[in-house]
Amino acid sequence: MSDERFPEHLAIDKRFPGSVLDWHAQHGDRTLIVDGERILDIARLLKTELGYHFLVDLAAVDYLPRKPRFEVVYQFMNLDTKARLRVKVQSDELHPEVPSLTPLWPIANWLEREVWDLMGVTFRDHPNLKRILLYEEFEGHPLRKDYPRTGRQPLIGPKD
Amino acid sequence: MLTTNGQSPDPGAALQGQVFTTRFDKLLGWARKYSLFQYPFVTACCGMEFMSTACSHYDIDRFGAAFPRFSPRQSDVLWVVGTVSQKLAPLLKTVYDQMADPKYVIAFGACASCGGPYDDYSTLQGIDLIIPVDIYIAGCPPRPEAVLDGLLKLQTLIQDSKQEWGS
Numbered sequence: 001m002s003d004e005r006f007p008e009h010l011a012i013d014k015r016f017p018g019s020v021l022d023w024h025a026q027h028g029d030r031t032l033i034v035d036g037e038r039i040l041d042i043a044r045l046l047k048t049e050l051g052y053h054f055l056v057d058l059a060a061v062d063y064l065p066r067k068p069r070f071e072v073v074y075q076f077m078n079l080d081t082k083a084r085l086r087v088k089v090q091s092d093e094l095h096p097e098v099p100s101l102t103p104l105w106p107i108a109n110w111l112e113r114e115v116w117d118l119m120g121v122t123f124r125d126h127p128n129l130k131r132i133l134l135y136e137e138f139e140g141h142p143l144r145k146d147y148p149r150t151g152r153q154p155l156i157g158p159k160d
Numbered sequence: 161m162l163t164t165n166g167q168s169p170d171p172g173a174a175l176q177g178q179v180f181t182t183r184f185d186k187l188l189g190w191a192r193k194y195s196l197f198q199y200p201f202v203t204a205c206c207g208m209e210f211m212s213t214a215c216s217h218y219d220i221d222r223f224g225a226a227f228p229r230f231s232p233r234q235s236d237v238l239w240v241v242g243t244v245s246q247k248l249a250p251l252l253k254t255v256y257d258q259m260a261d262p263k264y265v266i267a268f269g270a271c272a273s274c275g276g277p278y279d280d281y282s283t284l285q286g287i288d289l290i291i292p293v294d295i296y297i298a299g300c301p302p303r304p305e306a307v308l309d310g311l312l313k314l315q316t317l318i319q320d321s322k323q324e325w326g327s
């Protein structure tokens with residue numbers, strides 16, 4: 001692990017002091033762990049001033065039984081320099097909540113719905129936060145580690 | 161009827177080689193087995209195999225099963241090709257219910273037959289949990305030869321089953 005701070009790290013730290021909680025950079029794999037409440041501001045800074053126009057992906061990971069349990073992972077890319085930056089938010093809440101990135105990227109709409117559907121992370125101010133892959137009647141969030149893999153909730157047909 | 165010279169003709173001789181007799185239900189079965197209108201309910205990778213079977217190299221036309229109809233009321237064999245999720249299951253059931261009798265169902269590949277590799281929270285573990293199936297085609301995916309074999313088996317089944325008509 002390198003202790004070298006990289007330029008994006010310094011820029012974020014300067015604008016929002018204390019918002020970067022941890023970081024590592026190894027073999028070009030640059031990751032920041034930030035305060036979830038600041039993610040919208042940080043993403044806006046990345047997009048408008050640091051050239052990360054592209055939200056490549058947005059996902060969540062369940063690290064049960066680790067504490068903090070959940071991580072929301074954002075992958076950003078600068079299309080001019082081809083630089084990539086991974087930003088993570090950690091949470092130990094049963095239903096983590098972070099601000100939605102839909103004001104910055106329309107694609108965040110679907111990605112956040114998918115994360116809500118499968119992992120149960122709430123995105124504040126999302127315009128349409130409802131299930132996208134599963135059906136409305138489904139209970140729970142099946143990609144969580146404590147959801148049984150074969151926990152079927154059939155709409156029709158025999159229950160098993 | 162009399163011939164011009166006033167003698168009655170020998171019906172056997174006059175019709176020699178021009179007619180043959182059969183039973184009506186056999187004729188109907190023969191007609192039905194060679195005029196299949198298929199509804200391809202294609203969801204996943206098996207769909208590629210269905211397409212290659214339908215294309216010129218394997219040419220499903222030769223078996224009298226040429227026209228895909230994406231209109232359930234005008235089709236009589238439902239091909240369920242690929243993975244069916246719990247979310248999709250009600251739609252599959254609706255399509256089946258809307259088809260007119262007589263109707264047949266082919267479960268194409270492991271996913272449609274038994275859920276295939278997906279023993280999980282979201283996949284229907286075989287379409288026979290919601291609709292009746294006439295032919296199962298094994299494989300993940302099945303080769304076109306297996307698909308044609310399944311089609312021939314369905315045609316034998318149609319020919320040999322009791323033919324119902326009218327109401």
Ligand code: SF4
Pocket residue numbers: 204205206207241242243269270271272276277299300301302
């Ligand atoms: S049976 Fe295999 S090839 Fe066919 S849809 Fe399922 S996974 Fe794909």
